[in-house]
Amino acid sequence: MISRRRALQMAATGLPALMLSQRTALAALDYPTRPVRFLVGYPPGGATDILARLIGQRLSEKLGQQFVVENKPGAGNNIAAEAAVNAEPDGYTVFLINPANFINTTLYTHLKFNFVHDIAPVASFNRVPNVMTVNKDVPAKTVAEFIAYVKANPGKINMASSGNGTSVHLSGEMFMALTGCKMQHVPYRGAAPAITDMLGGQVQVIFDNMPSIIQHIRAGSLRALGVTTATRSDLLPDIQAIGETVKGYEASALFGMGAPARTPKEIISKLNAEVNAVMSEPAVKKQLVDLGGEPRIQAPEAFGAEIVAETEKWKKVVEFAGLKVE
Numbered sequence: 001m002i003s004r005r006r007a008l009q010m011a012a013t014g015l016p017a018l019m020l021s022q023r024t025a026l027a028a029l030d031y032p033t034r035p036v037r038f039l040v041g042y043p044p045g046g047a048t049d050i051l052a053r054l055i056g057q058r059l060s061e062k063l064g065q066q067f068v069v070e071n072k073p074g075a076g077n078n079i080a081a082e083a084a085v086n087a088e089p090d091g092y093t094v095f096l097i098n099p100a101n102f103i104n105t106t107l108y109t110h111l112k113f114n115f116v117h118d119i120a121p122v123a124s125f126n127r128v129p130n131v132m133t134v135n136k137d138v139p140a141k142t143v144a145e146f147i148a149y150v151k152a153n154p155g156k157i158n159m160a161s162s163g164n165g166t167s168v169h170l171s172g173e174m175f176m177a178l179t180g181c182k183m184q185h186v187p188y189r190g191a192a193p194a195i196t197d198m199l200g201g202q203v204q205v206i207f208d209n210m211p212s213i214i215q216h217i218r219a220g221s222l223r224a225l226g227v228t229t230a231t232r233s234d235l236l237p238d239i240q241a242i243g244e245t246v247k248g249y250e251a252s253a254l255f256g257m258g259a260p261a262r263t264p265k266e267i268i269s270k271l272n273a274e275v276n277a278v279m280s281e282p283a284v285k286k287q288l289v290d291l292g293g294e295p296r297i298q299a300p301e302a303f304g305a306e307i308v309a310e311t312e313k314w315k316k317v318v319e320f321a322g323l324k325v326e
Contacts (some may be wrong), residue, residue, distance in 0.1 A: 028266030031091055032065040039095045041080030043073045047211040047291055051125060051255060052096045054287055058278040067094075076100055076165060076325070078111065085113040089260040091267035094122065099167040099253045102310040106318040107165045108325045116311055120263050121304035123275035124256035126293035129227040130171045130207045132242055133217060135198050138205070143226045143245040146205070150181040159183040160194040160203035165323060168194075170314060171207035171228050171251040173321040178246050198222060209253065210235065210292030228252050235292065251317075252293075254310050256303055272300050 038056045042048045049071065056067035072080035077100035087093035101115050132143065140146035150157050161169035164187045176183060186203050188194035191212040197203050199221055206213070207228060214235060216222040226242035227233045228251040243249045257275060259268060278284055279295035288295050296303075 028091075028264060028270050031267050031270060032063055034092065035066040035068050036091070037087075037093045038067045038069045039080045039084050039093065040069055040071050041073060041077035041096070041098070041100065042071065044071050047209060048096060048098055048255070051288075051291060054284065055125065055257075055275065055278055058281070058284060059274060062274055062278070076104055076108070078104055078108065081115060081119070082113055084258065084260060085115075085118040087260050089120075089262040089264075091259065091263055091271070093260060094271070095119065095258045097121075097254075097256045097258045097307070099255075099310070099314070100165075102254075102307070103165055103167065103170060103314045103318060105311050106315040107323055110326065116308060118261050119258040119307075120261050120268060121300045121307055122257040122259050122268050123272045123279075123300065124254065124296040124298055124303040124306065125275075125279070126255055126288050126291070126295055127229065128253045128255065128292035129210050129229040129233050130168060130251060130253065131210055131213050131217065131224050131236070131239070132171075132175070132205065132207050132226040132228070133198070133213055133222045133224050134205045135201055135203070135222060137201050138223070140225065141223070143240065143242055146225055147179050147181055147245075150179075150183060154182060155184070157181075157183045157205065158186050158203040160186050160188060160198055160206040162191040162194055162208070163187050163189065165318075165325065167251070167253050168206065168208055170317045170321070172205070174249065174251050174317045175207065175242065175246065177317065177320045178249055195222075207251070214292075233292070234289065234294075250313075254306060255293075256296075256307075268300055 038052055040049055040052045052069050056069050059067045072083055081101055084093060084095035105115050140149045159172045191208055194206055198206055217224045224236055224239045226240050227236060228242055230241060230243055230250045232241050276297045279297050285295050
């Protein structure tokens, strides 16, 4: 039994902190010992949900415990984010980070959390382009021709989106900010009705997510003019990056995994290593490419720097557009 004097000596020399650190490290070696909740802020079946289930399934197989996808849609993804922020920081709740989290930081005036500070970055998944796409009645074949067409037809071009404040909407707002083009924004409740009206000619352009628009581009029913990533996409290699014409334009969608702040670093490091190993698997890489983006394999610190940069990028666009949600 340790005497009171010895206990005081141990406290003075920092031994309790060392012992706690050792216990945390040992717990990380055994992690996970029970199922892990994987929170997703969208309904089942969409591209974001598919991404979470793909990676969650492989982590389940590799680590011997289920990563259970729990869909918590609503409030522009904020319900799931708040649940993640308030979860016990023990590694048994993780969260699918997506563009809404970066946008909402500025878009919503009364959030109950600070995403950058309250979520610990774990691992990045991929970066997916949106695609600037026009209907067949628009004569422009290139980004430069479209800019000229919009400026020659003021007030006549309708820009569809999957909803106010989405990356689809703000990709178009960024385009207007950098080109001086003026278009009328027409928000829809999701991509499907927006694309229906694109096909019908009621709206002329959309900056839609790659997975939901690419089949219409390949079928020739809609025409792609540019992708929103800094470089061209292997899925549409003949389509230019918008930044080739519009200097400084980059509006891709970054995805990854986060955990509640104060989750032990040892557990975050283990999860990061496992996610990166999954990303390196040829079958997973192919599926990610089919969803629109190459795997991004990097350390938590590098992913954290990207989260900060994305938040700042979208802040400028939200402020330019004058958007606010109470």
